[in-house]
Amino acid sequence: MTTAEFADAQVLSEGSPALDDAWVRQLAQEHYGIDGEMKPLTGERDRNYRFERATDGARFMLKISHPAETALVADFQTQALLHLAATDPGLPVQRIVPTQGGAASFVCDPGDGLPRVVRLFTYLPGLPLPEAPRTPLQQQNLARMLARLDLALAGFEHPAGELPLPWDLQRADSVRGLLAHIAEPERRALAAAALDRFERDAKPVLRTLPAQPIHNDFNIYNVLVDPADTDRIAAILDFGDMVRAPCINDLAVAAAYQAGTDGDPLAAIVPLVAAYHAVRPLSPAEVGVLFDLITARLVMVVAISGWRAARYPENAPYLLRNNPLSWARLQACERVGTAAATAALRRAVNL
Structure with missing residues (x-):
């Protein structure tokens, strides 16, 4: 990796463009059936949100990837977590929560012409x-x-x-x-x-x-x-x-x-x-x-x-x-x- 390529790659470390909260809520409801309290979380590249489901208090993390991150790279992380769930279910890592249609992830466009990969994970508490x-x-x-x-x-x-x-x-x-x-x-x-x-x-x-x-x-x-x-x-x-x-x-x-x-x-x-x-x-x-x-x-x-x-x-x-x-x-x-x-x-x- 040359210094020039390195510089280009580091653009991914800049924050993802802001998203409308109402749009994020609608996304969670439409694809995952989740309706409840939403709290934005910090993230170096992605937009992350913690949801607490109103019906039972279960918590989840919705991740909307940086628009510069390719679907292939996002799928690397997704498939790794699915692999870990199969090979060592007791490992304390987040689990993928599928959409209501059974998909591990999907691509959306919030209206700015920049597609993003969306995934829902279990939320892991801890210090x-x-x-x-x-x-x-x-x-x-x-x-x-x-x-x-x-x-x-x-x-x-x-x-x-x-x-x-x-x-x-x-x-x-x-x-x-x-x-x-x-x-x-x-x-x-x-x-x-x-x-x-x-x-x-x-x-x-x-x-x-x-x-x-x-x-x-x-x-x-x-x-x-x-x-x-x-x-x-x-x-x-x-x-x-x-x-x-x-x-x-x-x-x-x-x-x-x-x-x-x-x-x-x-x-x-x-x-x-x-x-x-x-x-x-x-x-x-x-x-x-x-x-x-x-x-x-x-x-x-x-x-x-x-x-x-x-x-x-x-x-x-x-x-x-x-x-x-x-x-x-x-x-x-x-x-x-x-x-x-x-x-x-x-x-x-x-x-």
Whole structure:
């Protein structure tokens, strides 16, 4: 993916055009027979609405996709959820609610000439993970749930899985052209060095590793926990960044958001990897590239957000809100180094 293609793809990160509430209500009533309280929800790309059915209080989420998102990409997410419902019904992910005619989704035009894909999902309650106390057991459960999700997605295929995606870790070097937006020379050099290691040591190996559709964004903001038992994972959200990629990338993304910023960044990563390995065993080759994938993901976070902030300065404070933490994690990982980190990860999984 070139920098120009990357820029075009990032247009999808801009908000979807506003929709008339009355039109949305009519849509829900006509296609799903739902009449009740409606509340708009936040969404990076799509228009999302929570409905509470008047007859029984059941809650649902209506998703109206961004008009720039193709029906093929939307179907990738839809079919993945249908696959998960069949292969592991106990996984805490949203379920597709069919229309009154039995369709998993349909296309509508609100009158602006821009067709959109519409789907209805079950609504999953829970406490956002960042708002919950953190414990070792919670972290282990998080890793086990990700491993279980990856196992459940094994065997699933979809043509959209091969489409270019800005957040595809196996193409982390595509953000190299965005490093120019990093003002500080020291930070720019740090990010470039991490991408160098990725290109030299990890990328050639990735082509040999087991690949499948993966969630690709298993960060703490896409996980809910049970408010009454915050060690229990209650929901996995947002399958909008799915891609077909080496399975180890899913663990690398999750681990990137667990790295500590003070002292040893591996203190949180090592038990996460060990817990994942207990459910979905890792190969020596996967463990060998994991740390370089973690740092590459952190570079993607700071590079993409920095580029977007330069492109949309009016939204810079929001776009850069997580950058200080990501930089601190990247700097902490750099102090450890790939060799020492990989040795620690190998010991954790007895490889």
